[in-house]
Amino acid sequence: MTLTRPCIAITPGEPAGIGPELVAGLGDAFPEARLVAIADPALMDNVGAAVTPFDPSADPAPGQLEIVPVQLDAPVTPGVLDPANAAYVLETLRTAVDGCLQNRFQAMVTGPVHKGVINEAGQPFSGHTEFLAERTGAPMPVMMLAADRLRVALATTHLPLRAVPGAITDERLSRVLRILHDDLIRFYGLPRPHIVVAGLNPHAGESGHLGREEIETITPVLERLRGEGLNLTGPLPADTLFTPRHLADADAVLAMYHDQGLPVLKHVGFGHAVNITLGLPIIRTSVDHGTALDLAGRGMAESGSLQAAIREAIRMSRAGG
Known part of the structure; x- marks a missing residue:
């Protein structure tokens, strides 16, 4: 896979937060890259995203949001945390990391997660940084x-x-x-x-x-x-x-x-x-904000940080990927 259009994996993060709708709203903002959501297709459909299955060997038209499916464990209500979906959040991260390690993706961009609900579900989690280091073996x-x-x-x-x-x-x-x-x-x-x-x-x-x-x-x-x-x-x-x-x-x-x-x-x-x-042995960027549960599902979330994170991931993949 060439880096003329790098594949960027995006994990929307906490499904009850603003992450999924931010990813859905990306549209054709980055024709120079392939954006691949690691998420439940039904969740993305619920927030208005038009997605197509990711095929590493394909060359889709610019502006399409591709998807690697990971299934939710429980229905999602915007703004309402559910520990039942903590395993889903972690599985989206594992899928993105492993895809980067296998060179299916040139970088990953992470949406906001809720550390508290993940820990409440019995999954020790102190943050993306520590999780990614453990998954990639980075000391x-x-x-x-x-x-x-x-x-x-x-x-x-x-x-x-x-x-x-x-x-x-x-x-x-x-x-x-x-x-x-x-x-x-x-x-x-x-x-x-x-x-x-x-x-x-x-x-x-x-x-x-x-x-x-x-x-x-x-x-x-x-x-x-x-x-x-x-x-x-x-x-x-x-x-x-x-x-x-x-x-x-x-x-x-x-x-x-x-x-x-x-x-x-x-x-x-x-x-x-x-x-x-x-x-890390992979490129990872992320937003600078949290899940904003109070804004989820209200159409008020702003995507500036997500777009900046994607832009930086693309630039880093070209510079040193």
């Missing part, structure tokens, strides 16, 4: 969100705040920075990407008075990696890092934890930001 996934020129990656992902300091280890930080460095080169064409690194503590530890993680872990890692040729600045206090002076020549920011970096990113680009998982 260290890196979560990065991008909006306009701002890219924010995370040293840790979905952890309780009390667990973050113990997770900021020499090994983790070194691997995350190397993956971020390498994938910025691979997918963004940056020969020597400049990464600005946040400290963990207020004022980056205030010379040890507000915490010693910067002195004992973060700074030694940055110094060692600079010796290997990585272009790194930091650790900088997070409250002043996201200012024009520090971001002017930054290709990416590495935040130490989820809510240190992502509020800034989403303030800049909510509704058109893209979630990207680096460090």
